[in-house]
Amino acid sequence: MKHFKTLVEKECIEEIISPRGAALYLVGCGVLSVFSLLLVSNTELSLLDNAQAVYMMSSIIIAIALLIAVIRGSDGFAGERERETLETLLITPVSPAEVAIAKLMGLIFSWLVLFIISIPYLWAVGSTGQNLNSALQYLFISGTLLVVIFGGFTLAISARMRTFKGTMSIGLTAFLLSGSPILLGPSLRQSTVGRFIDLLNPFANALNMLDSVIVDSLGVLFQITPLVILISYTVAAMWILSMTTRRVEL
């Protein structure tokens, strides 16, 4: 793993330097700004208390982070293959596994940048209310785990698929499938089937965890189950990634 540092550095600088990288952050920032402005201008939203507003904003931040993870994960191998830079990388003494880990670290760096960008918004929305510190901690933990899960999963597909478009369609489908139950009303999610689906869904687990911490002010003990589920998914995603990147052919 002696090339790891060089590869990670390149991924991180590319995040900031390349127009594509900067554009994703600016769009994310724009979405958070629009939501913040709605919180003060829209009658319905302006009645939310701080905790609810912080929870909603945290959910949006996580959704943006996962979208960025899916886009960048899809680009990881398939995009480099299309741009013909993968061959120049693989002809050096680096292994595909090193490239994969470095790209995953790049995804985590993306998440860190987005998290830092989000802190002022969360402070503006939630500093006069409850549980802002807990919100930040659990948002960081759940966001990191989710980015590794979704990003790792799409990187693994990207290593096997020929095209960025094909990889991204699978990644976005997975993202929408995991996000769609959340769009169901609370009553549907309270049913047995709804709860079972929520349990299996890492995205829903993370949001339920944030809800219980921020809105319901529940402690660490209540978060053990969702955390265990998220960590299990993280381990599975990393295992799948290591299997698919043992040998990467052009």
Next chain:
Amino acid sequence: MKVINVKSLKKSFSGKKVLEDTSMAVSQGDIYGFLGPNGSGKTTTLRILLGILFPDGGKVDVLKMDPSVDGELLRQRINILPESHGFYGWMRAEEYLRFFGQLYGLQLTSADSNKHLEQVGLDPADRRPIRTFSRGMKQRLGIARSLLNDPEILFLDEPTNGLDPKGRRKIHDLLLKLNREREMTVVISTHILDDVERLCNRIAILHNSKIQYEGPLFTPQIEKSIRYQFHLADDKNISYTWNFPGFSCQEKKGQWVTCEIKDIHPDKALSLLVQKGIPITEAIQVNGGLESMYLKLTAQGKE
């Protein structure tokens, strides 16, 4: 000493045979020309030799290592300029070399990077991102990258793509210099027969999944006589009946003289004319030689 030894190499893609019973050998210090029509399997062979593609059968030995097993170790000692190679457009040339240098365990300083850039005719002071480079500039940068680790074997897939004649000559001279001074083995895959004739001492012609010919560039199997047309600076009082060994000149039209050259390397033939004081300004090969043999061999069993 054989640095590359390939025996009965096999590779198929989706049921289609690309390489079948392909064998070749490259000695240390060779400049080896690897020829073949488009889609004949040249790039596939090079990728297998580098260990980034895995064969279906056969035995491959590069610097006494199996690329499928010891690929990472092997790639520390060899390098390749692929035919289609992308660049990280946001990087600058110096940054690009430094990044790849680090992957080879080299900590390049600015001076080192500048030297590599100047070697291929790029301006070290140019700080534009690579995405603004022309095709020729990118090709030169790719060559610079392929020389970073001072490889024992350098593979080049269409190295003079996108280069103007001056650039091509510069690359030729560089490769000849590296071969001469560092005994670097060079394997060139190209369609440009002029480059092969100028640089290579051994060639292999790949067609129909097999090596159709492998051996020295000038052998009895290559047509013995090549027809050339020479342009004279001054046609006054110069006879075209040159009585030099290997020359048989048939006609003179204006300042152009047409000759058959036999059993002699064209470069030696030109040197001979210059030594004899013949004022040659241009030499054009009309037919014969490597081109003739290549066309003959690759016309067999054409798809």
Next chain:
Amino acid sequence: MKKSHVFCLTLTIFVVIMGNCYANATPFIQVAIKAPTGALKMGDRPVFKGVVQNSGHRDLQGLVVYLSLVSLNPGHEHPVDLEDWSAQKAIRIDKLMPGETHKQDWPMRLIQSGRFGVALTVVDSLENRPVVSELVPFDIQTKPTVASNRILPVAIGEPLLLLIFFSLFYLIHTRSPTFNEGR
């Protein structure tokens, strides 16, 4: 008592009774509204219970019942537009038989804090005086919501700052020596 005195007394009583009838303005309609129990705060969606009863002897048809809201904050008393408070501001009762009672829920969204009063008004088209319930006062407590004075600078300033940051980073990268100089 003389006959003329009896006649005058009867006439007087008749006039008084008729006058009272008009003064009470259709006393055959009884209307009331009741506020929900418990503390109310901004954002709540309580339901006010309204009752209209026909206590007369004839059928009432085409009654219009509408909700009124006033602010009772001292010094700031004013009528309140129900636009954002309630989607249901009025109903029509087709027919109300004698003795029949019509119950109606009046849901509301409490979008401001303070002291307010709500009343129901019933209009019978055959009568020229509407019937109004008692004014029911209620208090709405405030709750901590998002402070707009913090949000605006962040929502507008942060995207601009980010744009400046990325532009500067790009310029520095293009113009200066590479980051890993001499590593």
